[in-house]
Amino acid sequence: MNDSKELCPYCNADLQGEPIPKDQQKYYKATHFTRKIGMTTVEADGILTWKCPDCEEEWDKYKKFTEIIEKEGNEQLDRDMEDALEYIFKKYDKTLKNLGDE
Numbered sequence: 219m220n221d222s223k224e225l226c227p228y229c230n231a232d233l234q235g236e237p238i239p240k241d242q243q244k245y246y247k248a249t250h251f252t253r254k255i256g257m258t259t260v261e262a263d264g265i266l267t268w269k270c271p272d273c274e275e276e277w278d279k280y281k282k283f284t285e286i287i288e289k290e291g292n293e294q295l296d297r298d299m300e301d302a303l304e305y306i307f308k309k310y311d312k313t314l315k316n317l318g319d320e
């Protein structure tokens with residue numbers, strides 16, 4: 219289950235929130251709430267950026283994922299791109315599922 223463990227990419231604040239009561243965890247599909255704030259616009263259908271409650275910086279919802287590709291993808295450049303993506307998807311399956319849930 220998602221423990222909402224995450225650090226702010228700007229100030230490194232712990233964004234993990236309060237624990238969710240055991241009997242409600244299955245509805246949230248998580249063990250902890252998150253402290254980050256989902257930002258959206260009227261035009262957008264869904265959350266576009268996250269905002270840190272401590273430093274109030276905003277970041278793109280997919281920033282983490284693109285960073286992973288940049289960082290981990292470089293190590294995989296010898297292999298073809300499909301292999302590299304499959305490796306990253308497997309390794310960060312949890313991260314991707316979390317993104318999909320939002």
Ligand SMILES: [Zn+2]
Pocket residue numbers: 226227228229230231270271272273274275
């Ligand atoms: Zn912050």
